[in-house]
Amino acid sequence: xGYARSRSAVAPLRRGLAAAGPRPAGPRPSxxxxxxxxxxxxxxxxxxxxxxxxxxxSFVAAFGAAxxxxxxxxxxxxxxxxxxxxxxAGGVRHFDVAxxxxxxxxxxxxxxxxxxxxxxxxxxxxxxxxxxxxxxRDFVLDSMEELEKIRQETGDAADLGLVVRxxxxxxxxxxxxxxxxxxxxxxxVALLRAARAVAPKLGVSFHVGxxxxxxxxxxxxxxxxxxxxxxAGVAIDVLDVGGGFPVSYPGVTPPPLGDFMxxxxxxxxxxxxxxxxxxxxxxxxxxxxxxxxxxxxxxxxRGDELYITDGVYGSLSDAGVPGFRxxxxxxxxxxxxxxxxxxxxxxxxxxxxxxxxxxxxxxLPSDAREGDWIELGQLGAYGSxxxxxxxxxxxxxxxxxxxxxxxxxxxxxxxxxxA
Ligand SMILES: Cc1ncc(COP(=O)(O)O)c(C=O)c1O
Numbered sequence: 001x002g003y004a005r006s007r008s009a010v011a012p013l014r015r016g017l018a019a020a021g022p023r024p025a026g027p028r029p030s031x032x033x034x035x036x037x038x039x040x041x042x043x044x045x046x047x048x049x050x051x052x053x054x055x056x057x058s059f060v061a062a063f064g065a066a067x068x069x070x071x072x073x074x075x076x077x078x079x080x081x082x083x084x085x086x087x088x089a090g091g092v093r094h095f096d097v098a099x100x101x102x103x104x105x106x107x108x109x110x111x112x113x114x115x116x117x118x119x120x121x122x123x124x125x126x127x128x129x130x131x132x133x134x135x136x137r138d139f140v141l142d143s144m145e146e147l148e149k150i151r152q153e154t155g156d157a158a159d160l161g162l163v164v165r166x167x168x169x170x171x172x173x174x175x176x177x178x179x180x181x182x183x184x185x186x187x188x189v190a191l192l193r194a195a196r197a198v199a200p201k202l203g204v205s206f207h208v209g210x211x212x213x214x215x216x217x218x219x220x221x222x223x224x225x226x227x228x229x230x231x232a233g234v235a236i237d238v239l240d241v242g243g244g245f246p247v248s249y250p251g252v253t254p255p256p257l258g259d260f261m262x263x264x265x266x267x268x269x270x271x272x273x274x275x276x277x278x279x280x281x282x283x284x285x286x287x288x289x290x291x292x293x294x295x296x297x298x299x300x301x302r303g304d305e306l307y308i309t310d311g312v313y314g315s316l317s318d319a320g321v322p323g324f325r326x327x328x329x330x331x332x333x334x335x336x337x338x339x340x341x342x343x344x345x346x347x348x349x350x351x352x353x354x355x356x357x358x359x360x361x362x363x364l365p366s367d368a369r370e371g372d373w374i375e376l377g378q379l380g381a382y383g384s385x386x387x388x389x390x391x392x393x394x395x396x397x398x399x400x401x402x403x404x405x406x407x408x409x410x411x412x413x414x415x416x417x418x419a
Contacts (some may be wrong), residue, residue: 017387042397044399045399047399048293049291058414070114070279075095078381096284097116107135116161120182143187161203173211175210181207241279243281249407296373306364317386340365
């Protein structure tokens with residue numbers, strides 16, 4: 001998720017991204033056709049609106065069938081406007097926003113969207129603007145100080161939804177999120193009582209960590225939330241089971257989506273929640289990862305290392321220190337496809353920093369050479385939103401394509417997605 005990147009400021013939204021402009025009429029091209037057309041020398045992000053909409057549809061339907069709940073898309077994961085429009089087309093109406101920029105963007109694009117401010121530590125001005133200008137009513141918090149701040153900046157508003165974020169013990173998610181936010185159980189009990197006294201809508205939330213491969217983690221977290229709610233002796237109106245839902249990467253196939261939904265439904269069935277209590281979730285990665293790939297060009301080959309036109313300061317932050325592997329395919333739009341056996345490669349990105357290295361291994365035909373293009377899949381989540389301008393490599397082209405994802409994640413019905 002780029003959290004491991006030690007230096008370089010994260011770029012403002014869409015900085016350096018050259019959108020393709022209004023899409024020409026007619027069917028979207030394939031990635032291979034778009035590569036032949038543009039011969040991209042800079043990274044080319046290939047957005048699959050059909051895949052994004054179908055993924056959202058599948059997820060919203062599965063969560064609805066399991067617990068009748070609301071799906072809040074975590075905007076931080078990918079705020080690209082084409083991506084957001086596709087999710088809206090797929091039925092997403094609620095958004096987990098965590099900054100003034102995200103709030104403005106979603107409110108501008110979708111005046112009817114429901115916004116939930118899910119950052120537990122907010123600036124005072126951001127709270128005030130969210131409430132007064134953008135109609136935000138739901139705010140997450142994990143401390144008494146934040147509760148006071150929200151009360152003061154909204155003028156003790158009588159229509160708040162306050163959601164207490166619970167700390168979870170460090171779990172086994174690929175991306176642990178237990179360190180920074182969340183009230184320990186005893187504090188959460190006190191916070192729930194204090195928030196109940198001032199808010200007509202009260203909730204509990206948690207995050208099991210990103211790319212969580214174990215459905216039982218949700219059941220355990222729900223049980224902990226249940227214990228805290230019981231100890232507080234309050235009735236709640238919302239239980240938010242967070243994000244963390246996984247996708248496939250090379251060598252990693254998560255349990256089907258249905259297993260996660262079943263675990264959440266089982267966990268909730270054990271709690272004594274009021275009948276009106278809404279269940280929310282905040283997926284990011286699961287909704288958008290399969291919907292965007294990246295085309296890069298090979299600028300040099302040195303043994304089994306390929307120098308390519310994007311790297312850890314661009315869309316491939318997670319391929320650096322976090323060590324994510326992405327599905328790869330070689331593109332030779334003007335020649336027959338290589339039939340060479342597959343070999344393992346590491347990548348170097350375009351900047352002069354030695355840390356701009358991606359160990360992979362990335363599997364490609366063994367005759368990959370300078371001038372070839374490579375498509376890397378599953379990059380819709382925490383990819384382009386983390387691009388920086390470091391070393392002058394901020395430019396990237398954005399195109400819409402019709403291809404299916406490079407890797408399937410079990411449990412999603414993407415049959416109707418090519419468009
Ligand atoms: C509060 C919150 N909700 C949801 C998400 C989305 O998580 P994921 O992409 O793992 O689904 C994040 C990710 O950092 C988060 O911080």
